[in-house]
Amino acid sequence: MDCENKIAVVHNGIIENYKVLKKNLQNEGHQFRTDTDTEVLAHLIEEIHKKIDDLHKAVNESLKLVEGTYGLVVLSKEEPDKLIVARKGSPLVIGVGENENFIASDVAALVVHTKNVIYLKDNETAEVTADSFSVKTLANNFVEPVIKEIDWDISMIEKGDFDYFMQKEIFEQTDSISNAFRGRFNANLNTARLGGVNLKPEQLENIDQIVIIACGTSWHAGLIGEYMIESMARIPAKVQYASEFRYREPIINHRTLVISISQSGETADTLAAVREAKEKGARVMGITNVIGSTIARETDFGSYIHAGAEIGVASTKAFTSQLTVLFLLGWMLGRMRMLTPEIGAKYAEELIKIPEKVEEILSYDDHIKELVTSNGIPTNALYLGRGINYPVALEGALKLKEISYIHAEGYPAAEMKHGPIALIDENMPVVFIAPNDFVYDKILTNIEEVKARKGKVIAIANKDSKGIEDIADSVIYIPKTISLLSPLLTVIPLQLLAYHYAIAKNCNVDQPRNLAKSVTVE
Numbered sequence: 045m046d047c048e049n050k051i052a053v054v055h056n057g058i059i060e061n062y063k064v065l066k067k068n069l070q071n072e073g074h075q076f077r078t079d080t081d082t083e084v085l086a087h088l089i090e091e092i093h094k095k096i097d098d099l100h101k102a103v104n105e106s107l108k109l110v111e112g113t114y115g116l117v118v119l120s121k122e123e124p125d126k127l128i129v130a131r132k133g134s135p136l137v138i139g140v141g142e143n144e145n146f147i148a149s150d151v152a153a154l155v156v157h158t159k160n161v162i163y164l165k166d167n168e169t170a171e172v173t174a175d176s177f178s179v180k181t182l183a184n185n186f187v188e189p190v191i192k193e194i195d196w197d198i199s200m201i202e203k204g205d206f207d208y209f210m211q212k213e214i215f216e217q218t219d220s221i222s223n224a225f226r227g228r229f230n231a232n233l234n235t236a237r238l239g240g241v242n243l244k245p246e247q248l249e250n251i252d253q254i255v256i257i258a259c260g261t262s263w264h265a266g267l268i269g270e271y272m273i274e275s276m277a278r279i280p281a282k283v284q285y286a287s288e289f290r291y292r293e294p295i296i297n298h299r300t301l302v303i304s305i306s307q308s309g310e311t312a313d314t315l316a317a318v319r320e321a322k323e324k325g326a327r328v329m330g331i332t333n334v335i336g337s338t339i340a341r342e343t344d345f346g347s348y349i350h351a352g353a354e355i356g357v358a359s360t361k362a363f364t365s366q367l368t369v370l371f372l373l374g375w376m377l378g379r380m381r382m383l384t385p386e387i388g389a390k391y392a393e394e395l396i397k398i399p400e401k402v403e404e405i406l407s408y409d410d411h412i413k414e415l416v417t418s419n420g421i422p423t424n425a426l427y428l429g430r431g432i433n434y435p436v437a438l439e440g441a442l443k444l445k446e447i448s449y450i451h452a453e454g455y456p457a458a459e460m461k462h463g464p465i466a467l468i469d470e471n472m473p474v475v476f477i478a479p480n481d482f483v484y485d486k487i488l489t490n491i492e493e494v495k496a497r498k499g500k501v502i503a504i505a506n507k508d509s510k511g512i513e514d515i516a517d518s519v520i521y522i523p524k525t526i527s528l529l530s531p532l533l534t535v536i537p538l539q540l541l542a543y544h545y546a547i548a549k550n551c552n553v554d555q556p557r558n559l560a561k562s563v564t565v566e
């Protein structure tokens with residue numbers, strides 16, 4: 045609030061020059077009640093509003109002095125029927141209803157009320173009442189707002205028979221994976237068809253490297269995408285944390301294809317990395333879930349994962365849908381290069397079978413719950429995997445940390461001997477991701493090393509795998525698929541494990557402490 049408690053603001057973002065603004069305002073006699081950067085906005089608008097009577101114009105004038113990011117709502121007691129909203133860097137969506145309008149930072153919050161939304165662009169502001177809205181630039185020029193329709197329905201934002209959204213989203217993966225590949229096969233050519241990716245073979249020839257940028261769980265999807273793309277398309281690929289990318293003078297140019305992965309399409313670091321890559325002349329693709337999100341709009345081209353609304357803070361179904369799209373992309377790029385139609389046909393066959401295999405794993409939920417309840421709650425856990433399942437180990441550990449607050453680390457299994465092995469004792473559960481692929485025998489050796497040090501082994505393995513039952517303390521069996529698709533299956537028991545540990549610890553699974561669904565500040 046301002047000094048007079050007349051102007052209130054709601055702010056998401058960071059005002060970088062708030063100290064200077066605050067000092068100036070204090071010199072003018074403004075009394076501050078908090079140390080927040082946000083409060084500065086209320087006083088600044090109060091000050092400017094003294095000279096400019098029109099509240100919208102006063103907000104615009106104030107924002108010209110502000111450096112930083114904001115998704116902002118301003119309300120004045122004198123005009124209680126009107127909200128002034130503004131956006132720079134942090135998302136802001138206007139929900140358009142009948143005789144009612146809404147403001148939110150994420151469309152998921154609006155679906156119960158309306159499916160028609162206006163995504164405000166950076167440096168745009170709007171005046172919103174119950175039955176009107178008008179969008180302007182900071183220079184007070186009117187902008188024609190574009191109303192988009194969200195294709196999510198209300199059931200997506202209701203828990204239904206589930207206790208938590210995360211649980212519901214884990215169980216939705218049979219459908220969400222199908223939705224990610226539905227209509228994306230080109231049967232004649234045994235390849236994938238991604239409508240938004242119009243790369244011609246001659247354009248692909250000009251690409252000499254792929255750089256994947258993302259944060260959090262999307263970064264783990266990127267690591268798996270790296271394996272998929274390199275293996276199928278034989279193009280060098282590397283993955284970078286979006287937050288690190290732009291501070292290391294990345295070596296990219298017009299021959300680089302940058303793929304940004306983001307469920308929300310709003311993560312500030314990923315967005316900043318997209319802008320940096322574009323500035324350096326790279327072609328930038330977006331793999332996002334939220335239609336019309338900033339990354340979806342600002343990238344040169346892209347693919348939606350069509351996972352539907354993901355409400356649980358810890359990402360689950362978006363992850364497997366991202367993997368599905370990355371697989372389709374690798375397959376498509378591969379077929380444009382040297383991958384044979386026979387192998388292409390095999391990929392189609394295997395991908396189609398994934399949803400029913402996911403369903404089978406989900407039916408082991410009680411067994412996984414039992415495993416958690418009968419073994420007690422550890423304080424630490426180690427997740428180990430090799431090859432394409434090493435990033436799955438990272439993701440399994442992240443899921444556990446995020447929602448149950450149990451410390452967990454993911455490691456490539458063979459690296460265990462270079463450090464984590466020192467941690468292993470009878471209190472340390474070690475989760476091995478051990479599908480029956482070409483590194484299976486090596487994983488068995490790693491398991492023996494853990495058992496020799498009295499560690500408790502939980503293994504994720506295929507039914508026909510030999511030897512694992514004799515050495516692991518518990519085995520969660522999963523159906524077999526090709527190695528490149530195995531992360532879509534191996535991650536499911538890990539999501540369920542994390543979920544049941546969190547429930548056993550009475551944690552708020554959907555809203556873990558200190559975490560946010562979309563991180564819209566740097």
Ligand code: G6P
Pocket residue numbers: 259260261262305306307308309310311314357358359559560561562563
């Ligand atoms: C936050 C969420 C994670 C998510 C990450 C990246 O940290 O809690 O679940 O993976 O942001 O979000 P994005 O929307 O870019 O995929």
